[in-house]
Amino acid sequence: MGAVSTGTGLLKADLVILSVGVRPNVDIARESGILLGPTGAIAVNDQTETNINDIYAVGDCAENVNLITGRTVWYPMGSTANKTGRVAGVNLAGAEAGDTMKGVLGTSVLKLFDLNIAKTGLSERDARALGYNVETVIVPAPDRAHYYPGSRTIVTKLIVDRDSRRVLGGQIFGEGVVDKPIDILVTAISFGATVDQLARLDLAYAPPFSTALSTTAVAANVMMNKLAGKFTGVGPLDLKEKMDAGAMLVDVRIDKEYFVRNIPGSINIPLRRLAERVDELDREREIILVCKVGLRAYLALLKLKGLGFKKVSILDGGITAYPFETE
Ligand SMILES: Cc1cc2nc3c(=O)[nH]c(=O)nc-3n(C[C@H](O)[C@H](O)[C@H](O)COP(=O)(O)OP(=O)(O)OC[C@H]3O[C@@H](n4cnc5c(N)ncnc54)[C@H](O)[C@@H]3O)c2cc1C
Structure with missing residues (x-):
């Protein structure tokens, strides 16, 4: 692959990714008087039956219900197609009780070269819109245990409803195993678990498979601390706006780590030297602390609060999860 010839000229490229999306194939249904739903796919009840008696629709051509919101959705997934296919099969075969499909979470997982990416439930944007x-x-x-061969970092984003403390969704990416933790979140969300229940699940642990506190439990514990008001986080998407408004970004990793990679506009004050260099910080400005994953930033936050600083927060996910350009 050297270049792509387009209507407006030649574009140099090493790789071309075509993303055309998918649409439900509903022509036959439409022509037969089978009702389509708001998503454009075939409307079905929880037995996967259409508006016409004994006509069932499953898979990519049919709608589903979101398990959390109860709203009609369209998630064209092989996993969903197989489950709905079984429900329809049981019902078509005349099961007395009738099998039902309560809903789906839109769970998906994919491998992009070395990167594994998974999601389930509501995204932050969806949850806010709702x-x-x-x-x-x-x-x-x-x-898995950091000293065990093959251990890789994964980043978990957890989305929770503050009022009910229910887990609403999760997204996980990284070079490590993501399907197990996303399936833990799927199970938790499906049974309406709160973040507190997620944190206390008795999950399997041995070094080749996990850490003693699994990644989902660690994320749940961080969430519990946040809900308890122990710290305030700033998301990577909001960082620039905060810095433009005058916030100081203070990186508390050691200088060697800072030298290798840092966020433009940040200053470096290693955690150990924070107390002696505290005069370099402006108490009138918001101070956002960043480290590799968040632990040292949290310790720095406690230290600064102890020294009387009022407006201190942490960059969520540290520099590890920071998605923008670094120096
Ligand atoms: C590249 C790719 C990768 C995917 N990876 C995943 C994944 O990793 N995980 C996942 O969960 N999902 C994945 N999916 C989605 C998954 O494949 C679909 O959700 C699933 O196959 C839907 O099943 P279905 O039976 O509804 O439709 P299909 O599998 O599309 O089957 C429909 C069949 O009907 C036939 N057909 C259409 N019109 C007519 C007609 N008029 N008369 C007779 N036959 C007809 C078609 O030829 C086809 O064989 C992927 C999809 C693609 C394209």
Whole structure:
């Protein structure tokens, strides 16, 4: 691959990714008087039956219900197609009780070269649009004991409803294992778990498989601390706006780490030297602390609060989850 010839000229490229999306194939249904729903796919009840008796629709051509919101959605997934196919099969075969499909979470997982990416439930944007009182955390952590060969960092974003403390969604990415933690979140969300219940699940642990506190438990614990008001987080998407408004970004990692990679506009005051260099900080400005994953930033926050600083927060996910350009 050297270049792509387009209507407006030649574009140099090493790789071309075509993303055309998908649409439900509903022509036959439409022509047969089968009702389509608001998503454009075929409307079905919880037994996967259409508006016409004994005509069932499943898979990519049919709608689903979101398990959390109860709203009609269209998630064209092979996982959903198989589950709805079984429900329809049971019902078509005349099961007396009738099998039902309560809903789906839009769970998906994919591999993009070395990167594994997974999601389930509501995104932060969806949850806010639906009126939930949303709180989020972004937590990098190793997928198994850090000293065990093959250990890789994964980043978990957890989305929770502040009022009910229910887990609404999660997104996980990294080079490590993401399907297990996303399936833990799927199970928790499906049974209406709160973040507190998620934190206390008795999950399997041995060094080749996990950390003693799994990544989902670590994310849940960070969320519980945030909900308890122990710290305030700033999301990476909001950082620039905050800095433009005058916030100081203070990186508390050691100088060697800072030298390798840092966020433009930040200053470096290693955690150990924070107390002696505190005069370099402006008490009138908001101070946002950043480290590799968030732990040292949290310790620095406690230290600064102890020294009387009022406006201190932490960059969610540290520099590990920071998605923009660094120096
Ligand atoms: C590249 C790719 C990767 C994917 N990866 C994943 C994944 O990793 N995980 C996941 O969950 N989902 C994945 N999906 C989605 C998944 O494949 C679909 O959700 C699933 O196949 C839908 O099943 P279905 O039976 O509804 O439709 P299909 O599998 O599309 O089957 C429909 C069949 O009907 C036939 N057909 C259409 N019109 C007519 C007609 N008029 N008469 C007779 N036959 C007809 C078609 O030829 C086809 O064989 C992927 C999809 C693609 C394209």
